[in-house]
Amino acid sequence: MSETATTALPFDPDALREKYRQERDKRLRAEGNEQYVEITGSFAHYRDDPYVQPIERPALFDEVEVVVIGGGHAGLLLGARLREAGVQEIRMIEKGGDFGGTWYWNRYPGAACDTEAYIYMPLLEETGYIPTEKYAKAPEIRANCQRIARKYDLYRDVLFQTQIAELRWDEQAGTWLVSTDRGDRFRAKYVCMANGPLNRPKLPGVPGIESFQGHSFHTSRWDYDYTGGDDFGGLTGLSDKRVAIIGTGATAVQCVPHVGASAKQLFLFQRTPSSIDVRANRPTDPEWAQSLQAGWQRHRMENFSTLTSGGVAEVDLVSDGWTEIIGMLLRRRPDGKSDFAQTLEYADFEKMEQVRARAEAIVNDPDTAEALKPYYRQFCKRPCFHDEYLHTFNRPNVTLVDTQGLGVERITERGVVANGVEYPVDCIIYASGFEVGTAMERRAGYQVYGRDGLALSEKWRDGVSTLYGMQSRGFPNCFIIGLSQVGTSANITHVLDVQSKHVTHIINHAREHEVRTVDVEGEAEEAWVQKVVNASVASLPFLESCTPGYYNNEGRPNGELIRRNGAFAPGIMAFSKILDEWRGEGSLAGLEFSRR
Numbered sequence: 001m002s003e004t005a006t007t008a009l010p011f012d013p014d015a016l017r018e019k020y021r022q023e024r025d026k027r028l029r030a031e032g033n034e035q036y037v038e039i040t041g042s043f044a045h046y047r048d049d050p051y052v053q054p055i056e057r058p059a060l061f062d063e064v065e066v067v068v069i070g071g072g073h074a075g076l077l078l079g080a081r082l083r084e085a086g087v088q089e090i091r092m093i094e095k096g097g098d099f100g101g102t103w104y105w106n107r108y109p110g111a112a113c114d115t116e117a118y119i120y121m122p123l124l125e126e127t128g129y130i131p132t133e134k135y136a137k138a139p140e141i142r143a144n145c146q147r148i149a150r151k152y153d154l155y156r157d158v159l160f161q162t163q164i165a166e167l168r169w170d171e172q173a174g175t176w177l178v179s180t181d182r183g184d185r186f187r188a189k190y191v192c193m194a195n196g197p198l199n200r201p202k203l204p205g206v207p208g209i210e211s212f213q214g215h216s217f218h219t220s221r222w223d224y225d226y227t228g229g230d231d232f233g234g235l236t237g238l239s240d241k242r243v244a245i246i247g248t249g250a251t252a253v254q255c256v257p258h259v260g261a262s263a264k265q266l267f268l269f270q271r272t273p274s275s276i277d278v279r280a281n282r283p284t285d286p287e288w289a290q291s292l293q294a295g296w297q298r299h300r301m302e303n304f305s306t307l308t309s310g311g312v313a314e315v316d317l318v319s320d321g322w323t324e325i326i327g328m329l330l331r332r333r334p335d336g337k338s339d340f341a342q343t344l345e346y347a348d349f350e351k352m353e354q355v356r357a358r359a360e361a362i363v364n365d366p367d368t369a370e371a372l373k374p375y376y377r378q379f380c381k382r383p384c385f386h387d388e389y390l391h392t393f394n395r396p397n398v399t400l401v402d403t404q405g406l407g408v409e410r411i412t413e414r415g416v417v418a419n420g421v422e423y424p425v426d427c428i429i430y431a432s433g434f435e436v437g438t439a440m441e442r443r444a445g446y447q448v449y450g451r452d453g454l455a456l457s458e459k460w461r462d463g464v465s466t467l468y469g470m471q472s473r474g475f476p477n478c479f480i481i482g483l484s485q486v487g488t489s490a491n492i493t494h495v496l497d498v499q500s501k502h503v504t505h506i507i508n509h510a511r512e513h514e515v516r517t518v519d520v521e522g523e524a525e526e527a528w529v530q531k532v533v534n535a536s537v538a539s540l541p542f543l544e545s546c547t548p549g550y551y552n553n554e555g556r557p558n559g560e561l562i563r564r565n566g567a568f569a570p571g572i573m574a575f576s577k578i579l580d581e582w583r584g585e586g587s588l589a590g591l592e593f594s595r596r
Contacts, residue, residue: 011349016375023375024144024547026405027272037203042210046201046430050225051107052097059183064157065089066507069164069177072101074352074481074496081497081504083152087511091188092149092158093180094203095445098593099154100145101140101196104253105220109233111138114250114385115491116318119301122493127151130289135281135385139231146249149371159184164446167191169476171451174516176477180470190507193448194481202245204432208411209227216428219251227262235262236281243267244416244423246408247431248274250384255431257388260398265271267399267423269416271407272381275355275374277321279385280567290442300575308388309571311346321385322490348377362390380546393511450475463564467520467528467590468579470503476517477510479503485532488567496575505583510593517594524590535570536563 033287039046065088071094079090096104103111113120117131121144122268124130128211129147163181170177175187176366201218203209217223224230233257242265245252253274260266303317316323333410356373363369372390374381392398401418409417415424448456459465459474466472467488470479481499489495509517542562568575582589 063187064091070194071099077500085508108222110254168449233258238263241426244425252431260392274384376547473520477521487572489572
């Protein structure tokens with residue numbers, strides 16, 4: 001970009017880069033992911049299920065063909081694709097009281113998807129359902145999960161309120177021995193770990209967190225007995241309560257307007273402001289829904305993932321805040337010749353200037369408005385979209401407590417201390433999200449032992465090691481649905497469906513050819529690991545410049561371990577193409593099969 005073009009910009013790139021650096025450095029913490037408290041021991045009650053009564057059942061000691069661990073979108077997609085392939089013996093295992101995964105747990109007021117429902121809610125064509133609005137709310141998403149489970153007969157052999165205790169490979173029998181916390185000990189030929197990346201709530205490691213004498217809960221276990229109301233608000237139980245919310249990510253953005261509308265006093269404690277763009281939710285147009293042609297959801301998914309990964313498409317089908325930056329990029333680079341990295345940065349600056357201007361235009365108090373402005377690149381943290389969050393700070397009963405990147409200092413018996421000031425409260429709500437960057441066995445809650453008793457956590461001590469993110473050598477007939485070493489998208493269900501189809505293809509091949517075990521060749525696994533690590537190099541400067549968060553391992557994106565454990569940087573479209581070509585070639589290169 002020419003100097004003339006640069007001087008004509010409505011912002012100063014050098015000043016913004018310096019501001020971004022300062023804001024990042026404020027928030028860097030040496031402990032990284034260790035700053036969060038593991039919800040065990042005296043904190044275990046934060047994981048209790050408040051939504052259903054305990055289920056009583058006898059322990060099982062039988063055998064099934066496929067065990068799918070997890071009843072969220074990952075497990076549902078895998079179960080559906082396996083059913084389509086003709087697999088009848090599928091046992092789903094879910095620690096919640098019904099299907100839904102994240103959407104079983106997230107029942108806080110205002111919960112809704114933040115990517116378009118038409119691409120986010122899976123299997124819409126297969127189930128014949130069209131969401132009622134562009135951004136569906138949690139009850140509708142949860143109902144869709146149950147609809148999928150009914151259509152594919154996944155309720156038949158499901159074990160709810162059940163946690164895996166251990167998976168252990170039996171080489172002689174060629175099966176997995178599955179143990180649970182309900183005393184079950186049964187066998188499965190194939191195990192599919194579809195726990196999902198967002199299932200284990202985390203707490204901030206604030207000194208004194210155990211000393212608070214008032215009421216407290218995590219947003220993923222919302223206590224409506226205390227707050228009153230339901231998923232849509234009306235929290236009448238808070239009318240005489242002083243409430244603290246710790247956390248300002250996507251969850252807080254959605255629940256804060258409802259708490260602010262109901263509580264006597266709300267204190268929102270902020271370490272890093274979220275990017276709050278226009279949501280512009282609207283009901284589904286019946287004429288548009290009637291016009292949809294076969295294959296519309298897949299086409300729309302791929303269009304979105306192409307644009308959000310920096311690709312080019314003739315039309316933007318979704319046309320939302322996620323894809324808008326691509327339009328800005330193309331406007332700034334109409335000839336396709338100017339420097340791509342700089343043009344992308346400038347398009348990002350332009351977009352974030354809009355976001356910051358929106359906060360200034362909506363929030364009346366200048367100091368509060370300034371504190372709510374995010375100073376980082378748009379995709380450093382998950383962007384948020386909401387039409388009521390910023391307006392909430394104009395309420396006289398709502399106070400933003402900006403900690404200047406330091407976070408809450410401590411919690412006392414009667415309140416929260418930040419910036420040297422104690423704020424007495426009756427209730428603390430932890431909107432601190434789910435564990436993402438912690439060890440797999442900690443997030444899953446169980447251990448996996450493969451050939452010769454090797455623990456998966458031991459094999460992965462120096463980093464994740466897989467073929468295409470879904471199989472690991474020494475753990476035959478075991479498949480992993482997750483985010484490590486796979487291409488990603490802002491639309492996570494697209495990623496999960498690509499993996500589900502791939503795993504189903506391999507299992508179906510093994511069934512058709514009477515295969516006893518399927519494992520991974522060591523050379524193929526190592527080659528994929530290196531491809532993932534090498535591909536991560538291009539994104540490192542961007543991630544290192546970002547304010548800390550789970551996208552960049554809390555500000556520490558470099559190092560081989562992090563790069564091995566991360567995603568395949570080119571994204572879901574490039575990853576999907578690799579898998580399509582691999583399956584199309586037909587030899588299933590890189591896999592080892594043993595026959596009966």
